Amino acid sequence: MNPLRRINPGYLFVFPALFVLAAMILYPLADTVVLSFTDPSGAFVGTDNFRSVLGSRTTPLATYNTIYYVGGTIIFAIILGTIAGILLDRQFFGRGAVRSILLIPWVVPSIVAATTWAWMFHYEFGIINYLLMSIGIIDKPMGWLITADLVKPSLIAVDVWKMFPFVALMVLASLQGIDSTLYEAAKVDGAKFWHEVRYIMLPHIAPVLASVTLLLLIWGFNGITIIYTMTGGGPANRSLILPIQIFKEAFEHFDFHRAAALSLVLFVVLFVVILTQLAISQKRRDSVDR
Amino acid sequence: MSIAKPRGSIFSYVLAAIFSVVAIFPFLWMALSSVKPLQELYSVPPTWIPSHFSLENYVNVLYHSNIPRYFLNSVVISVGSTSIALILAILAAYGFARFRFRGRNALQASILISQLLPTATIIVPLYVILSNLGLINTYIGLIMTYLIHTLPLCVWLLISYFRSIPYEIEEAALIDGASRLTILWKIVLPLSVPGIISTVVYCFVSTWNEFIFALVFATDSSVKTLPVGLAEFSAEFKTDWGAVMAASIIMTLPIIILFFAIQRMFVSGITAGATKG
Numbered sequence: 001m002n003p004l005r006r007i008n009p010g011y012l013f014v015f016p017a018l019f020v021l022a023a024m025i026l027y028p029l030a031d032t033v034v035l036s037f038t039d040p041s042g043a044f045v046g047t048d049n050f051r052s053v054l055g056s057r058t059t060p061l062a063t064y065n066t067i068y069y070v071g072g073t074i075i076f077a078i079i080l081g082t083i084a085g086i087l088l089d090r091q092f093f094g095r096g097a098v099r100s101i102l103l104i105p106w107v108v109p110s111i112v113a114a115t116t117w118a119w120m121f122h123y124e125f126g127i128i129n130y131l132l133m134s135i136g137i138i139d140k141p142m143g144w145l146i147t148a149d150l151v152k153p154s155l156i157a158v159d160v161w162k163m164f165p166f167v168a169l170m171v172l173a174s175l176q177g178i179d180s181t182l183y184e185a186a187k188v189d190g191a192k193f194w195h196e197v198r199y200i201m202l203p204h205i206a207p208v209l210a211s212v213t214l215l216l217l218i219w220g221f222n223g224i225t226i227i228y229t230m231t232g233g234g235p236a237n238r239s240l241i242l243p244i245q246i247f248k249e250a251f252e253h254f255d256f257h258r259a260a261a262l263s264l265v266l267f268v269v270l271f272v273v274i275l276t277q278l279a280i281s282q283k284r285r286d287s288v289d290r
Numbered sequence: 291m292s293i294a295k296p297r298g299s300i301f302s303y304v305l306a307a308i309f310s311v312v313a314i315f316p317f318l319w320m321a322l323s324s325v326k327p328l329q330e331l332y333s334v335p336p337t338w339i340p341s342h343f344s345l346e347n348y349v350n351v352l353y354h355s356n357i358p359r360y361f362l363n364s365v366v367i368s369v370g371s372t373s374i375a376l377i378l379a380i381l382a383a384y385g386f387a388r389f390r391f392r393g394r395n396a397l398q399a400s401i402l403i404s405q406l407l408p409t410a411t412i413i414v415p416l417y418v419i420l421s422n423l424g425l426i427n428t429y430i431g432l433i434m435t436y437l438i439h440t441l442p443l444c445v446w447l448l449i450s451y452f453r454s455i456p457y458e459i460e461e462a463a464l465i466d467g468a469s470r471l472t473i474l475w476k477i478v479l480p481l482s483v484p485g486i487i488s489t490v491v492y493c494f495v496s497t498w499n500e501f502i503f504a505l506v507f508a509t510d511s512s513v514k515t516l517p518v519g520l521a522e523f524s525a526e527f528k529t530d531w532g533a534v535m536a537a538s539i540i541m542t543l544p545i546i547i548l549f550f551a552i553q554r555m556f557v558s559g560i561t562a563g564a565t566k567g
Contacts, residue, residue, distance in 0.1 A: 009385075013384055014381070014382045017441055017445060018401075021438075032412065090302055095306075101313050102310070105316075107549045109498065111501050111517040111520050111541075112520070113316070115538050116316045119531050119535065125331070165313065224410065225502060225517070229524070243409070250414045256418065259414045263412070274403070
């Protein structure tokens with residue numbers, strides 16, 4: 001008998017994909033561990049790479065920038081996205097058109113968002129300086145991407161613009177699952193719109209917002225494209241986030257071992273955050289089921 | 291009696307208008323800038339509607355730059371990676387959706403989790419591996435690399451799609467002696483066309499837009515993709531923002547067309563996958 005017959009066919013179906021993923025993800029991850037504990041000659045150097053990279057002056061700054069940038073993006077994307085989602089759940093003329101328009105930022109490639117916003121932020125000819133000056137918010141042009149205190153908020157604005165439509169879509173999908181008799185009961189009890197938001201909508205979308213937050217966190221750590229093309233981490237490292245630091249260690253300073261050490265630290269931290277979040281949401285789901 | 295959703299007030303319209311303007315403005319500004327002649331692009335105050343409609347920027351991009359070549363590279367790499375991912379993912383998703391075997395849930399969960407891995411954590415060893423294999427600056431190197439993004443996503447989307455197809459149809463065919471592969475090919479796939487289309491579009495878009503792997507693994511202009519080309523273009527032609535905007539439009543158009551062609555299907559597919567997961 002053909003020996004393949006004795007294997008559960010399920011394994012045969014899933015094997016090719018799992019093999020490719022293992023080769024492309026697990027093997028490099030294992031290699032990261034090896035690289036981070038060795039030097040260019042391949043000799044084991046213990047925790048030297050970790051101490052050198054974590055002790056460098058750039059790392060605390062990059063950590064602070066990462067938390068600032070990712071945190072700022074998450075907060076504003078969630079708030080704006082929730083408002084937009086609630087808005088799209090209501091009936092008004094032109095709702096379909098607004099929904100399509102809101103998709104645009106999410107669909108536009110990150111690199112295109114970066115070039116377009118860089119042009120809009122342009123010091124001399126940028127439309128943003130012009131608009132803000134003509135309505136009197138600022139009285140002279142601002143160097144949005146070259147001023148230490150402005151660069152992170154400016155980049156957060158771009159990322160929020162790109163991400164809030166995704167939050168809005170997820171919130172909308174979740175809101176549409178609410179039983180409309182709930183609203184009617186609330187109406188009978190004399191509930192105002194705000195009460196509906198507070199006691200019906202927000203509790204219902206909370207789990208979705210939790211998973212969206214996790215996704216935004218992960219995408220934030222992946223979001224090298226916008227910052228790298230708009231500022232390259234500057235001015236004076238004020239917009240340098242950890243993924244860009246890893247990238248620069250590896251491909252500008254060609255120190256693969258320090259880069260690997262930093263990657264490993266970042267990976268472990270993120271992994272713990274992800275598992276914690278998944279465990280919390282699982283627990284919540286269990287308690288709801290009971 | 292019909293059950294009406296809450297009606298929008300004046301406030302809803304104001305809010306909808308603000309959101310729409312914010313969402314569409316950068317895109318409109320990019321389009322307007324791309325058809326402005328040079329002296330108008332750099333005028334203070336800026337003009338809203340170009341007084342002279344000019345295709346000069348597009349001519350520059352299409353005939354005097356590498357952008358057309360990068361466009362071709364992007365097409366080859368995105369189509370290649372999406373096709374491989376789709377074939378592997380159809381098999382895997384069918385396996386996960388229709389068979390019981392030991393470790394199934396753990397393997398399925400690990401595929402989901404692998405999608406959450408930040409690019410930065412594996413880019414260094416991948417570079418070492420690809421250069422040892424001589425795959426830096428090749429199409430195949432990037433096609434393989436992009437499977438990291440596309441494959442988990444395809445499996446994820448297709449599992450939920452296959453599960454929604456009633457199993458009774460397949461049972462009937464099994465009793466008639468059809469093999470599993472025949473059933474997959476002749477019964478399941480034809481029923482899954484909408485799911486497969488949205489999966490393909492999502493994969494295509496994510497590879498089309500990918501920047502950081504391409505920046506590192508494709509440094510030669512024979513394999514550079516559009517995002518890398520665009521970044522280079524905006525650094526190289528620091529003064530020629532009109533050409534940069536034209537190139538941005540050229541890169542964005544295929545994506546916008548794809549998305550709006552299948553918008554309804556796409557949105558429901560993604561949200562279904564995400565809320566279930």
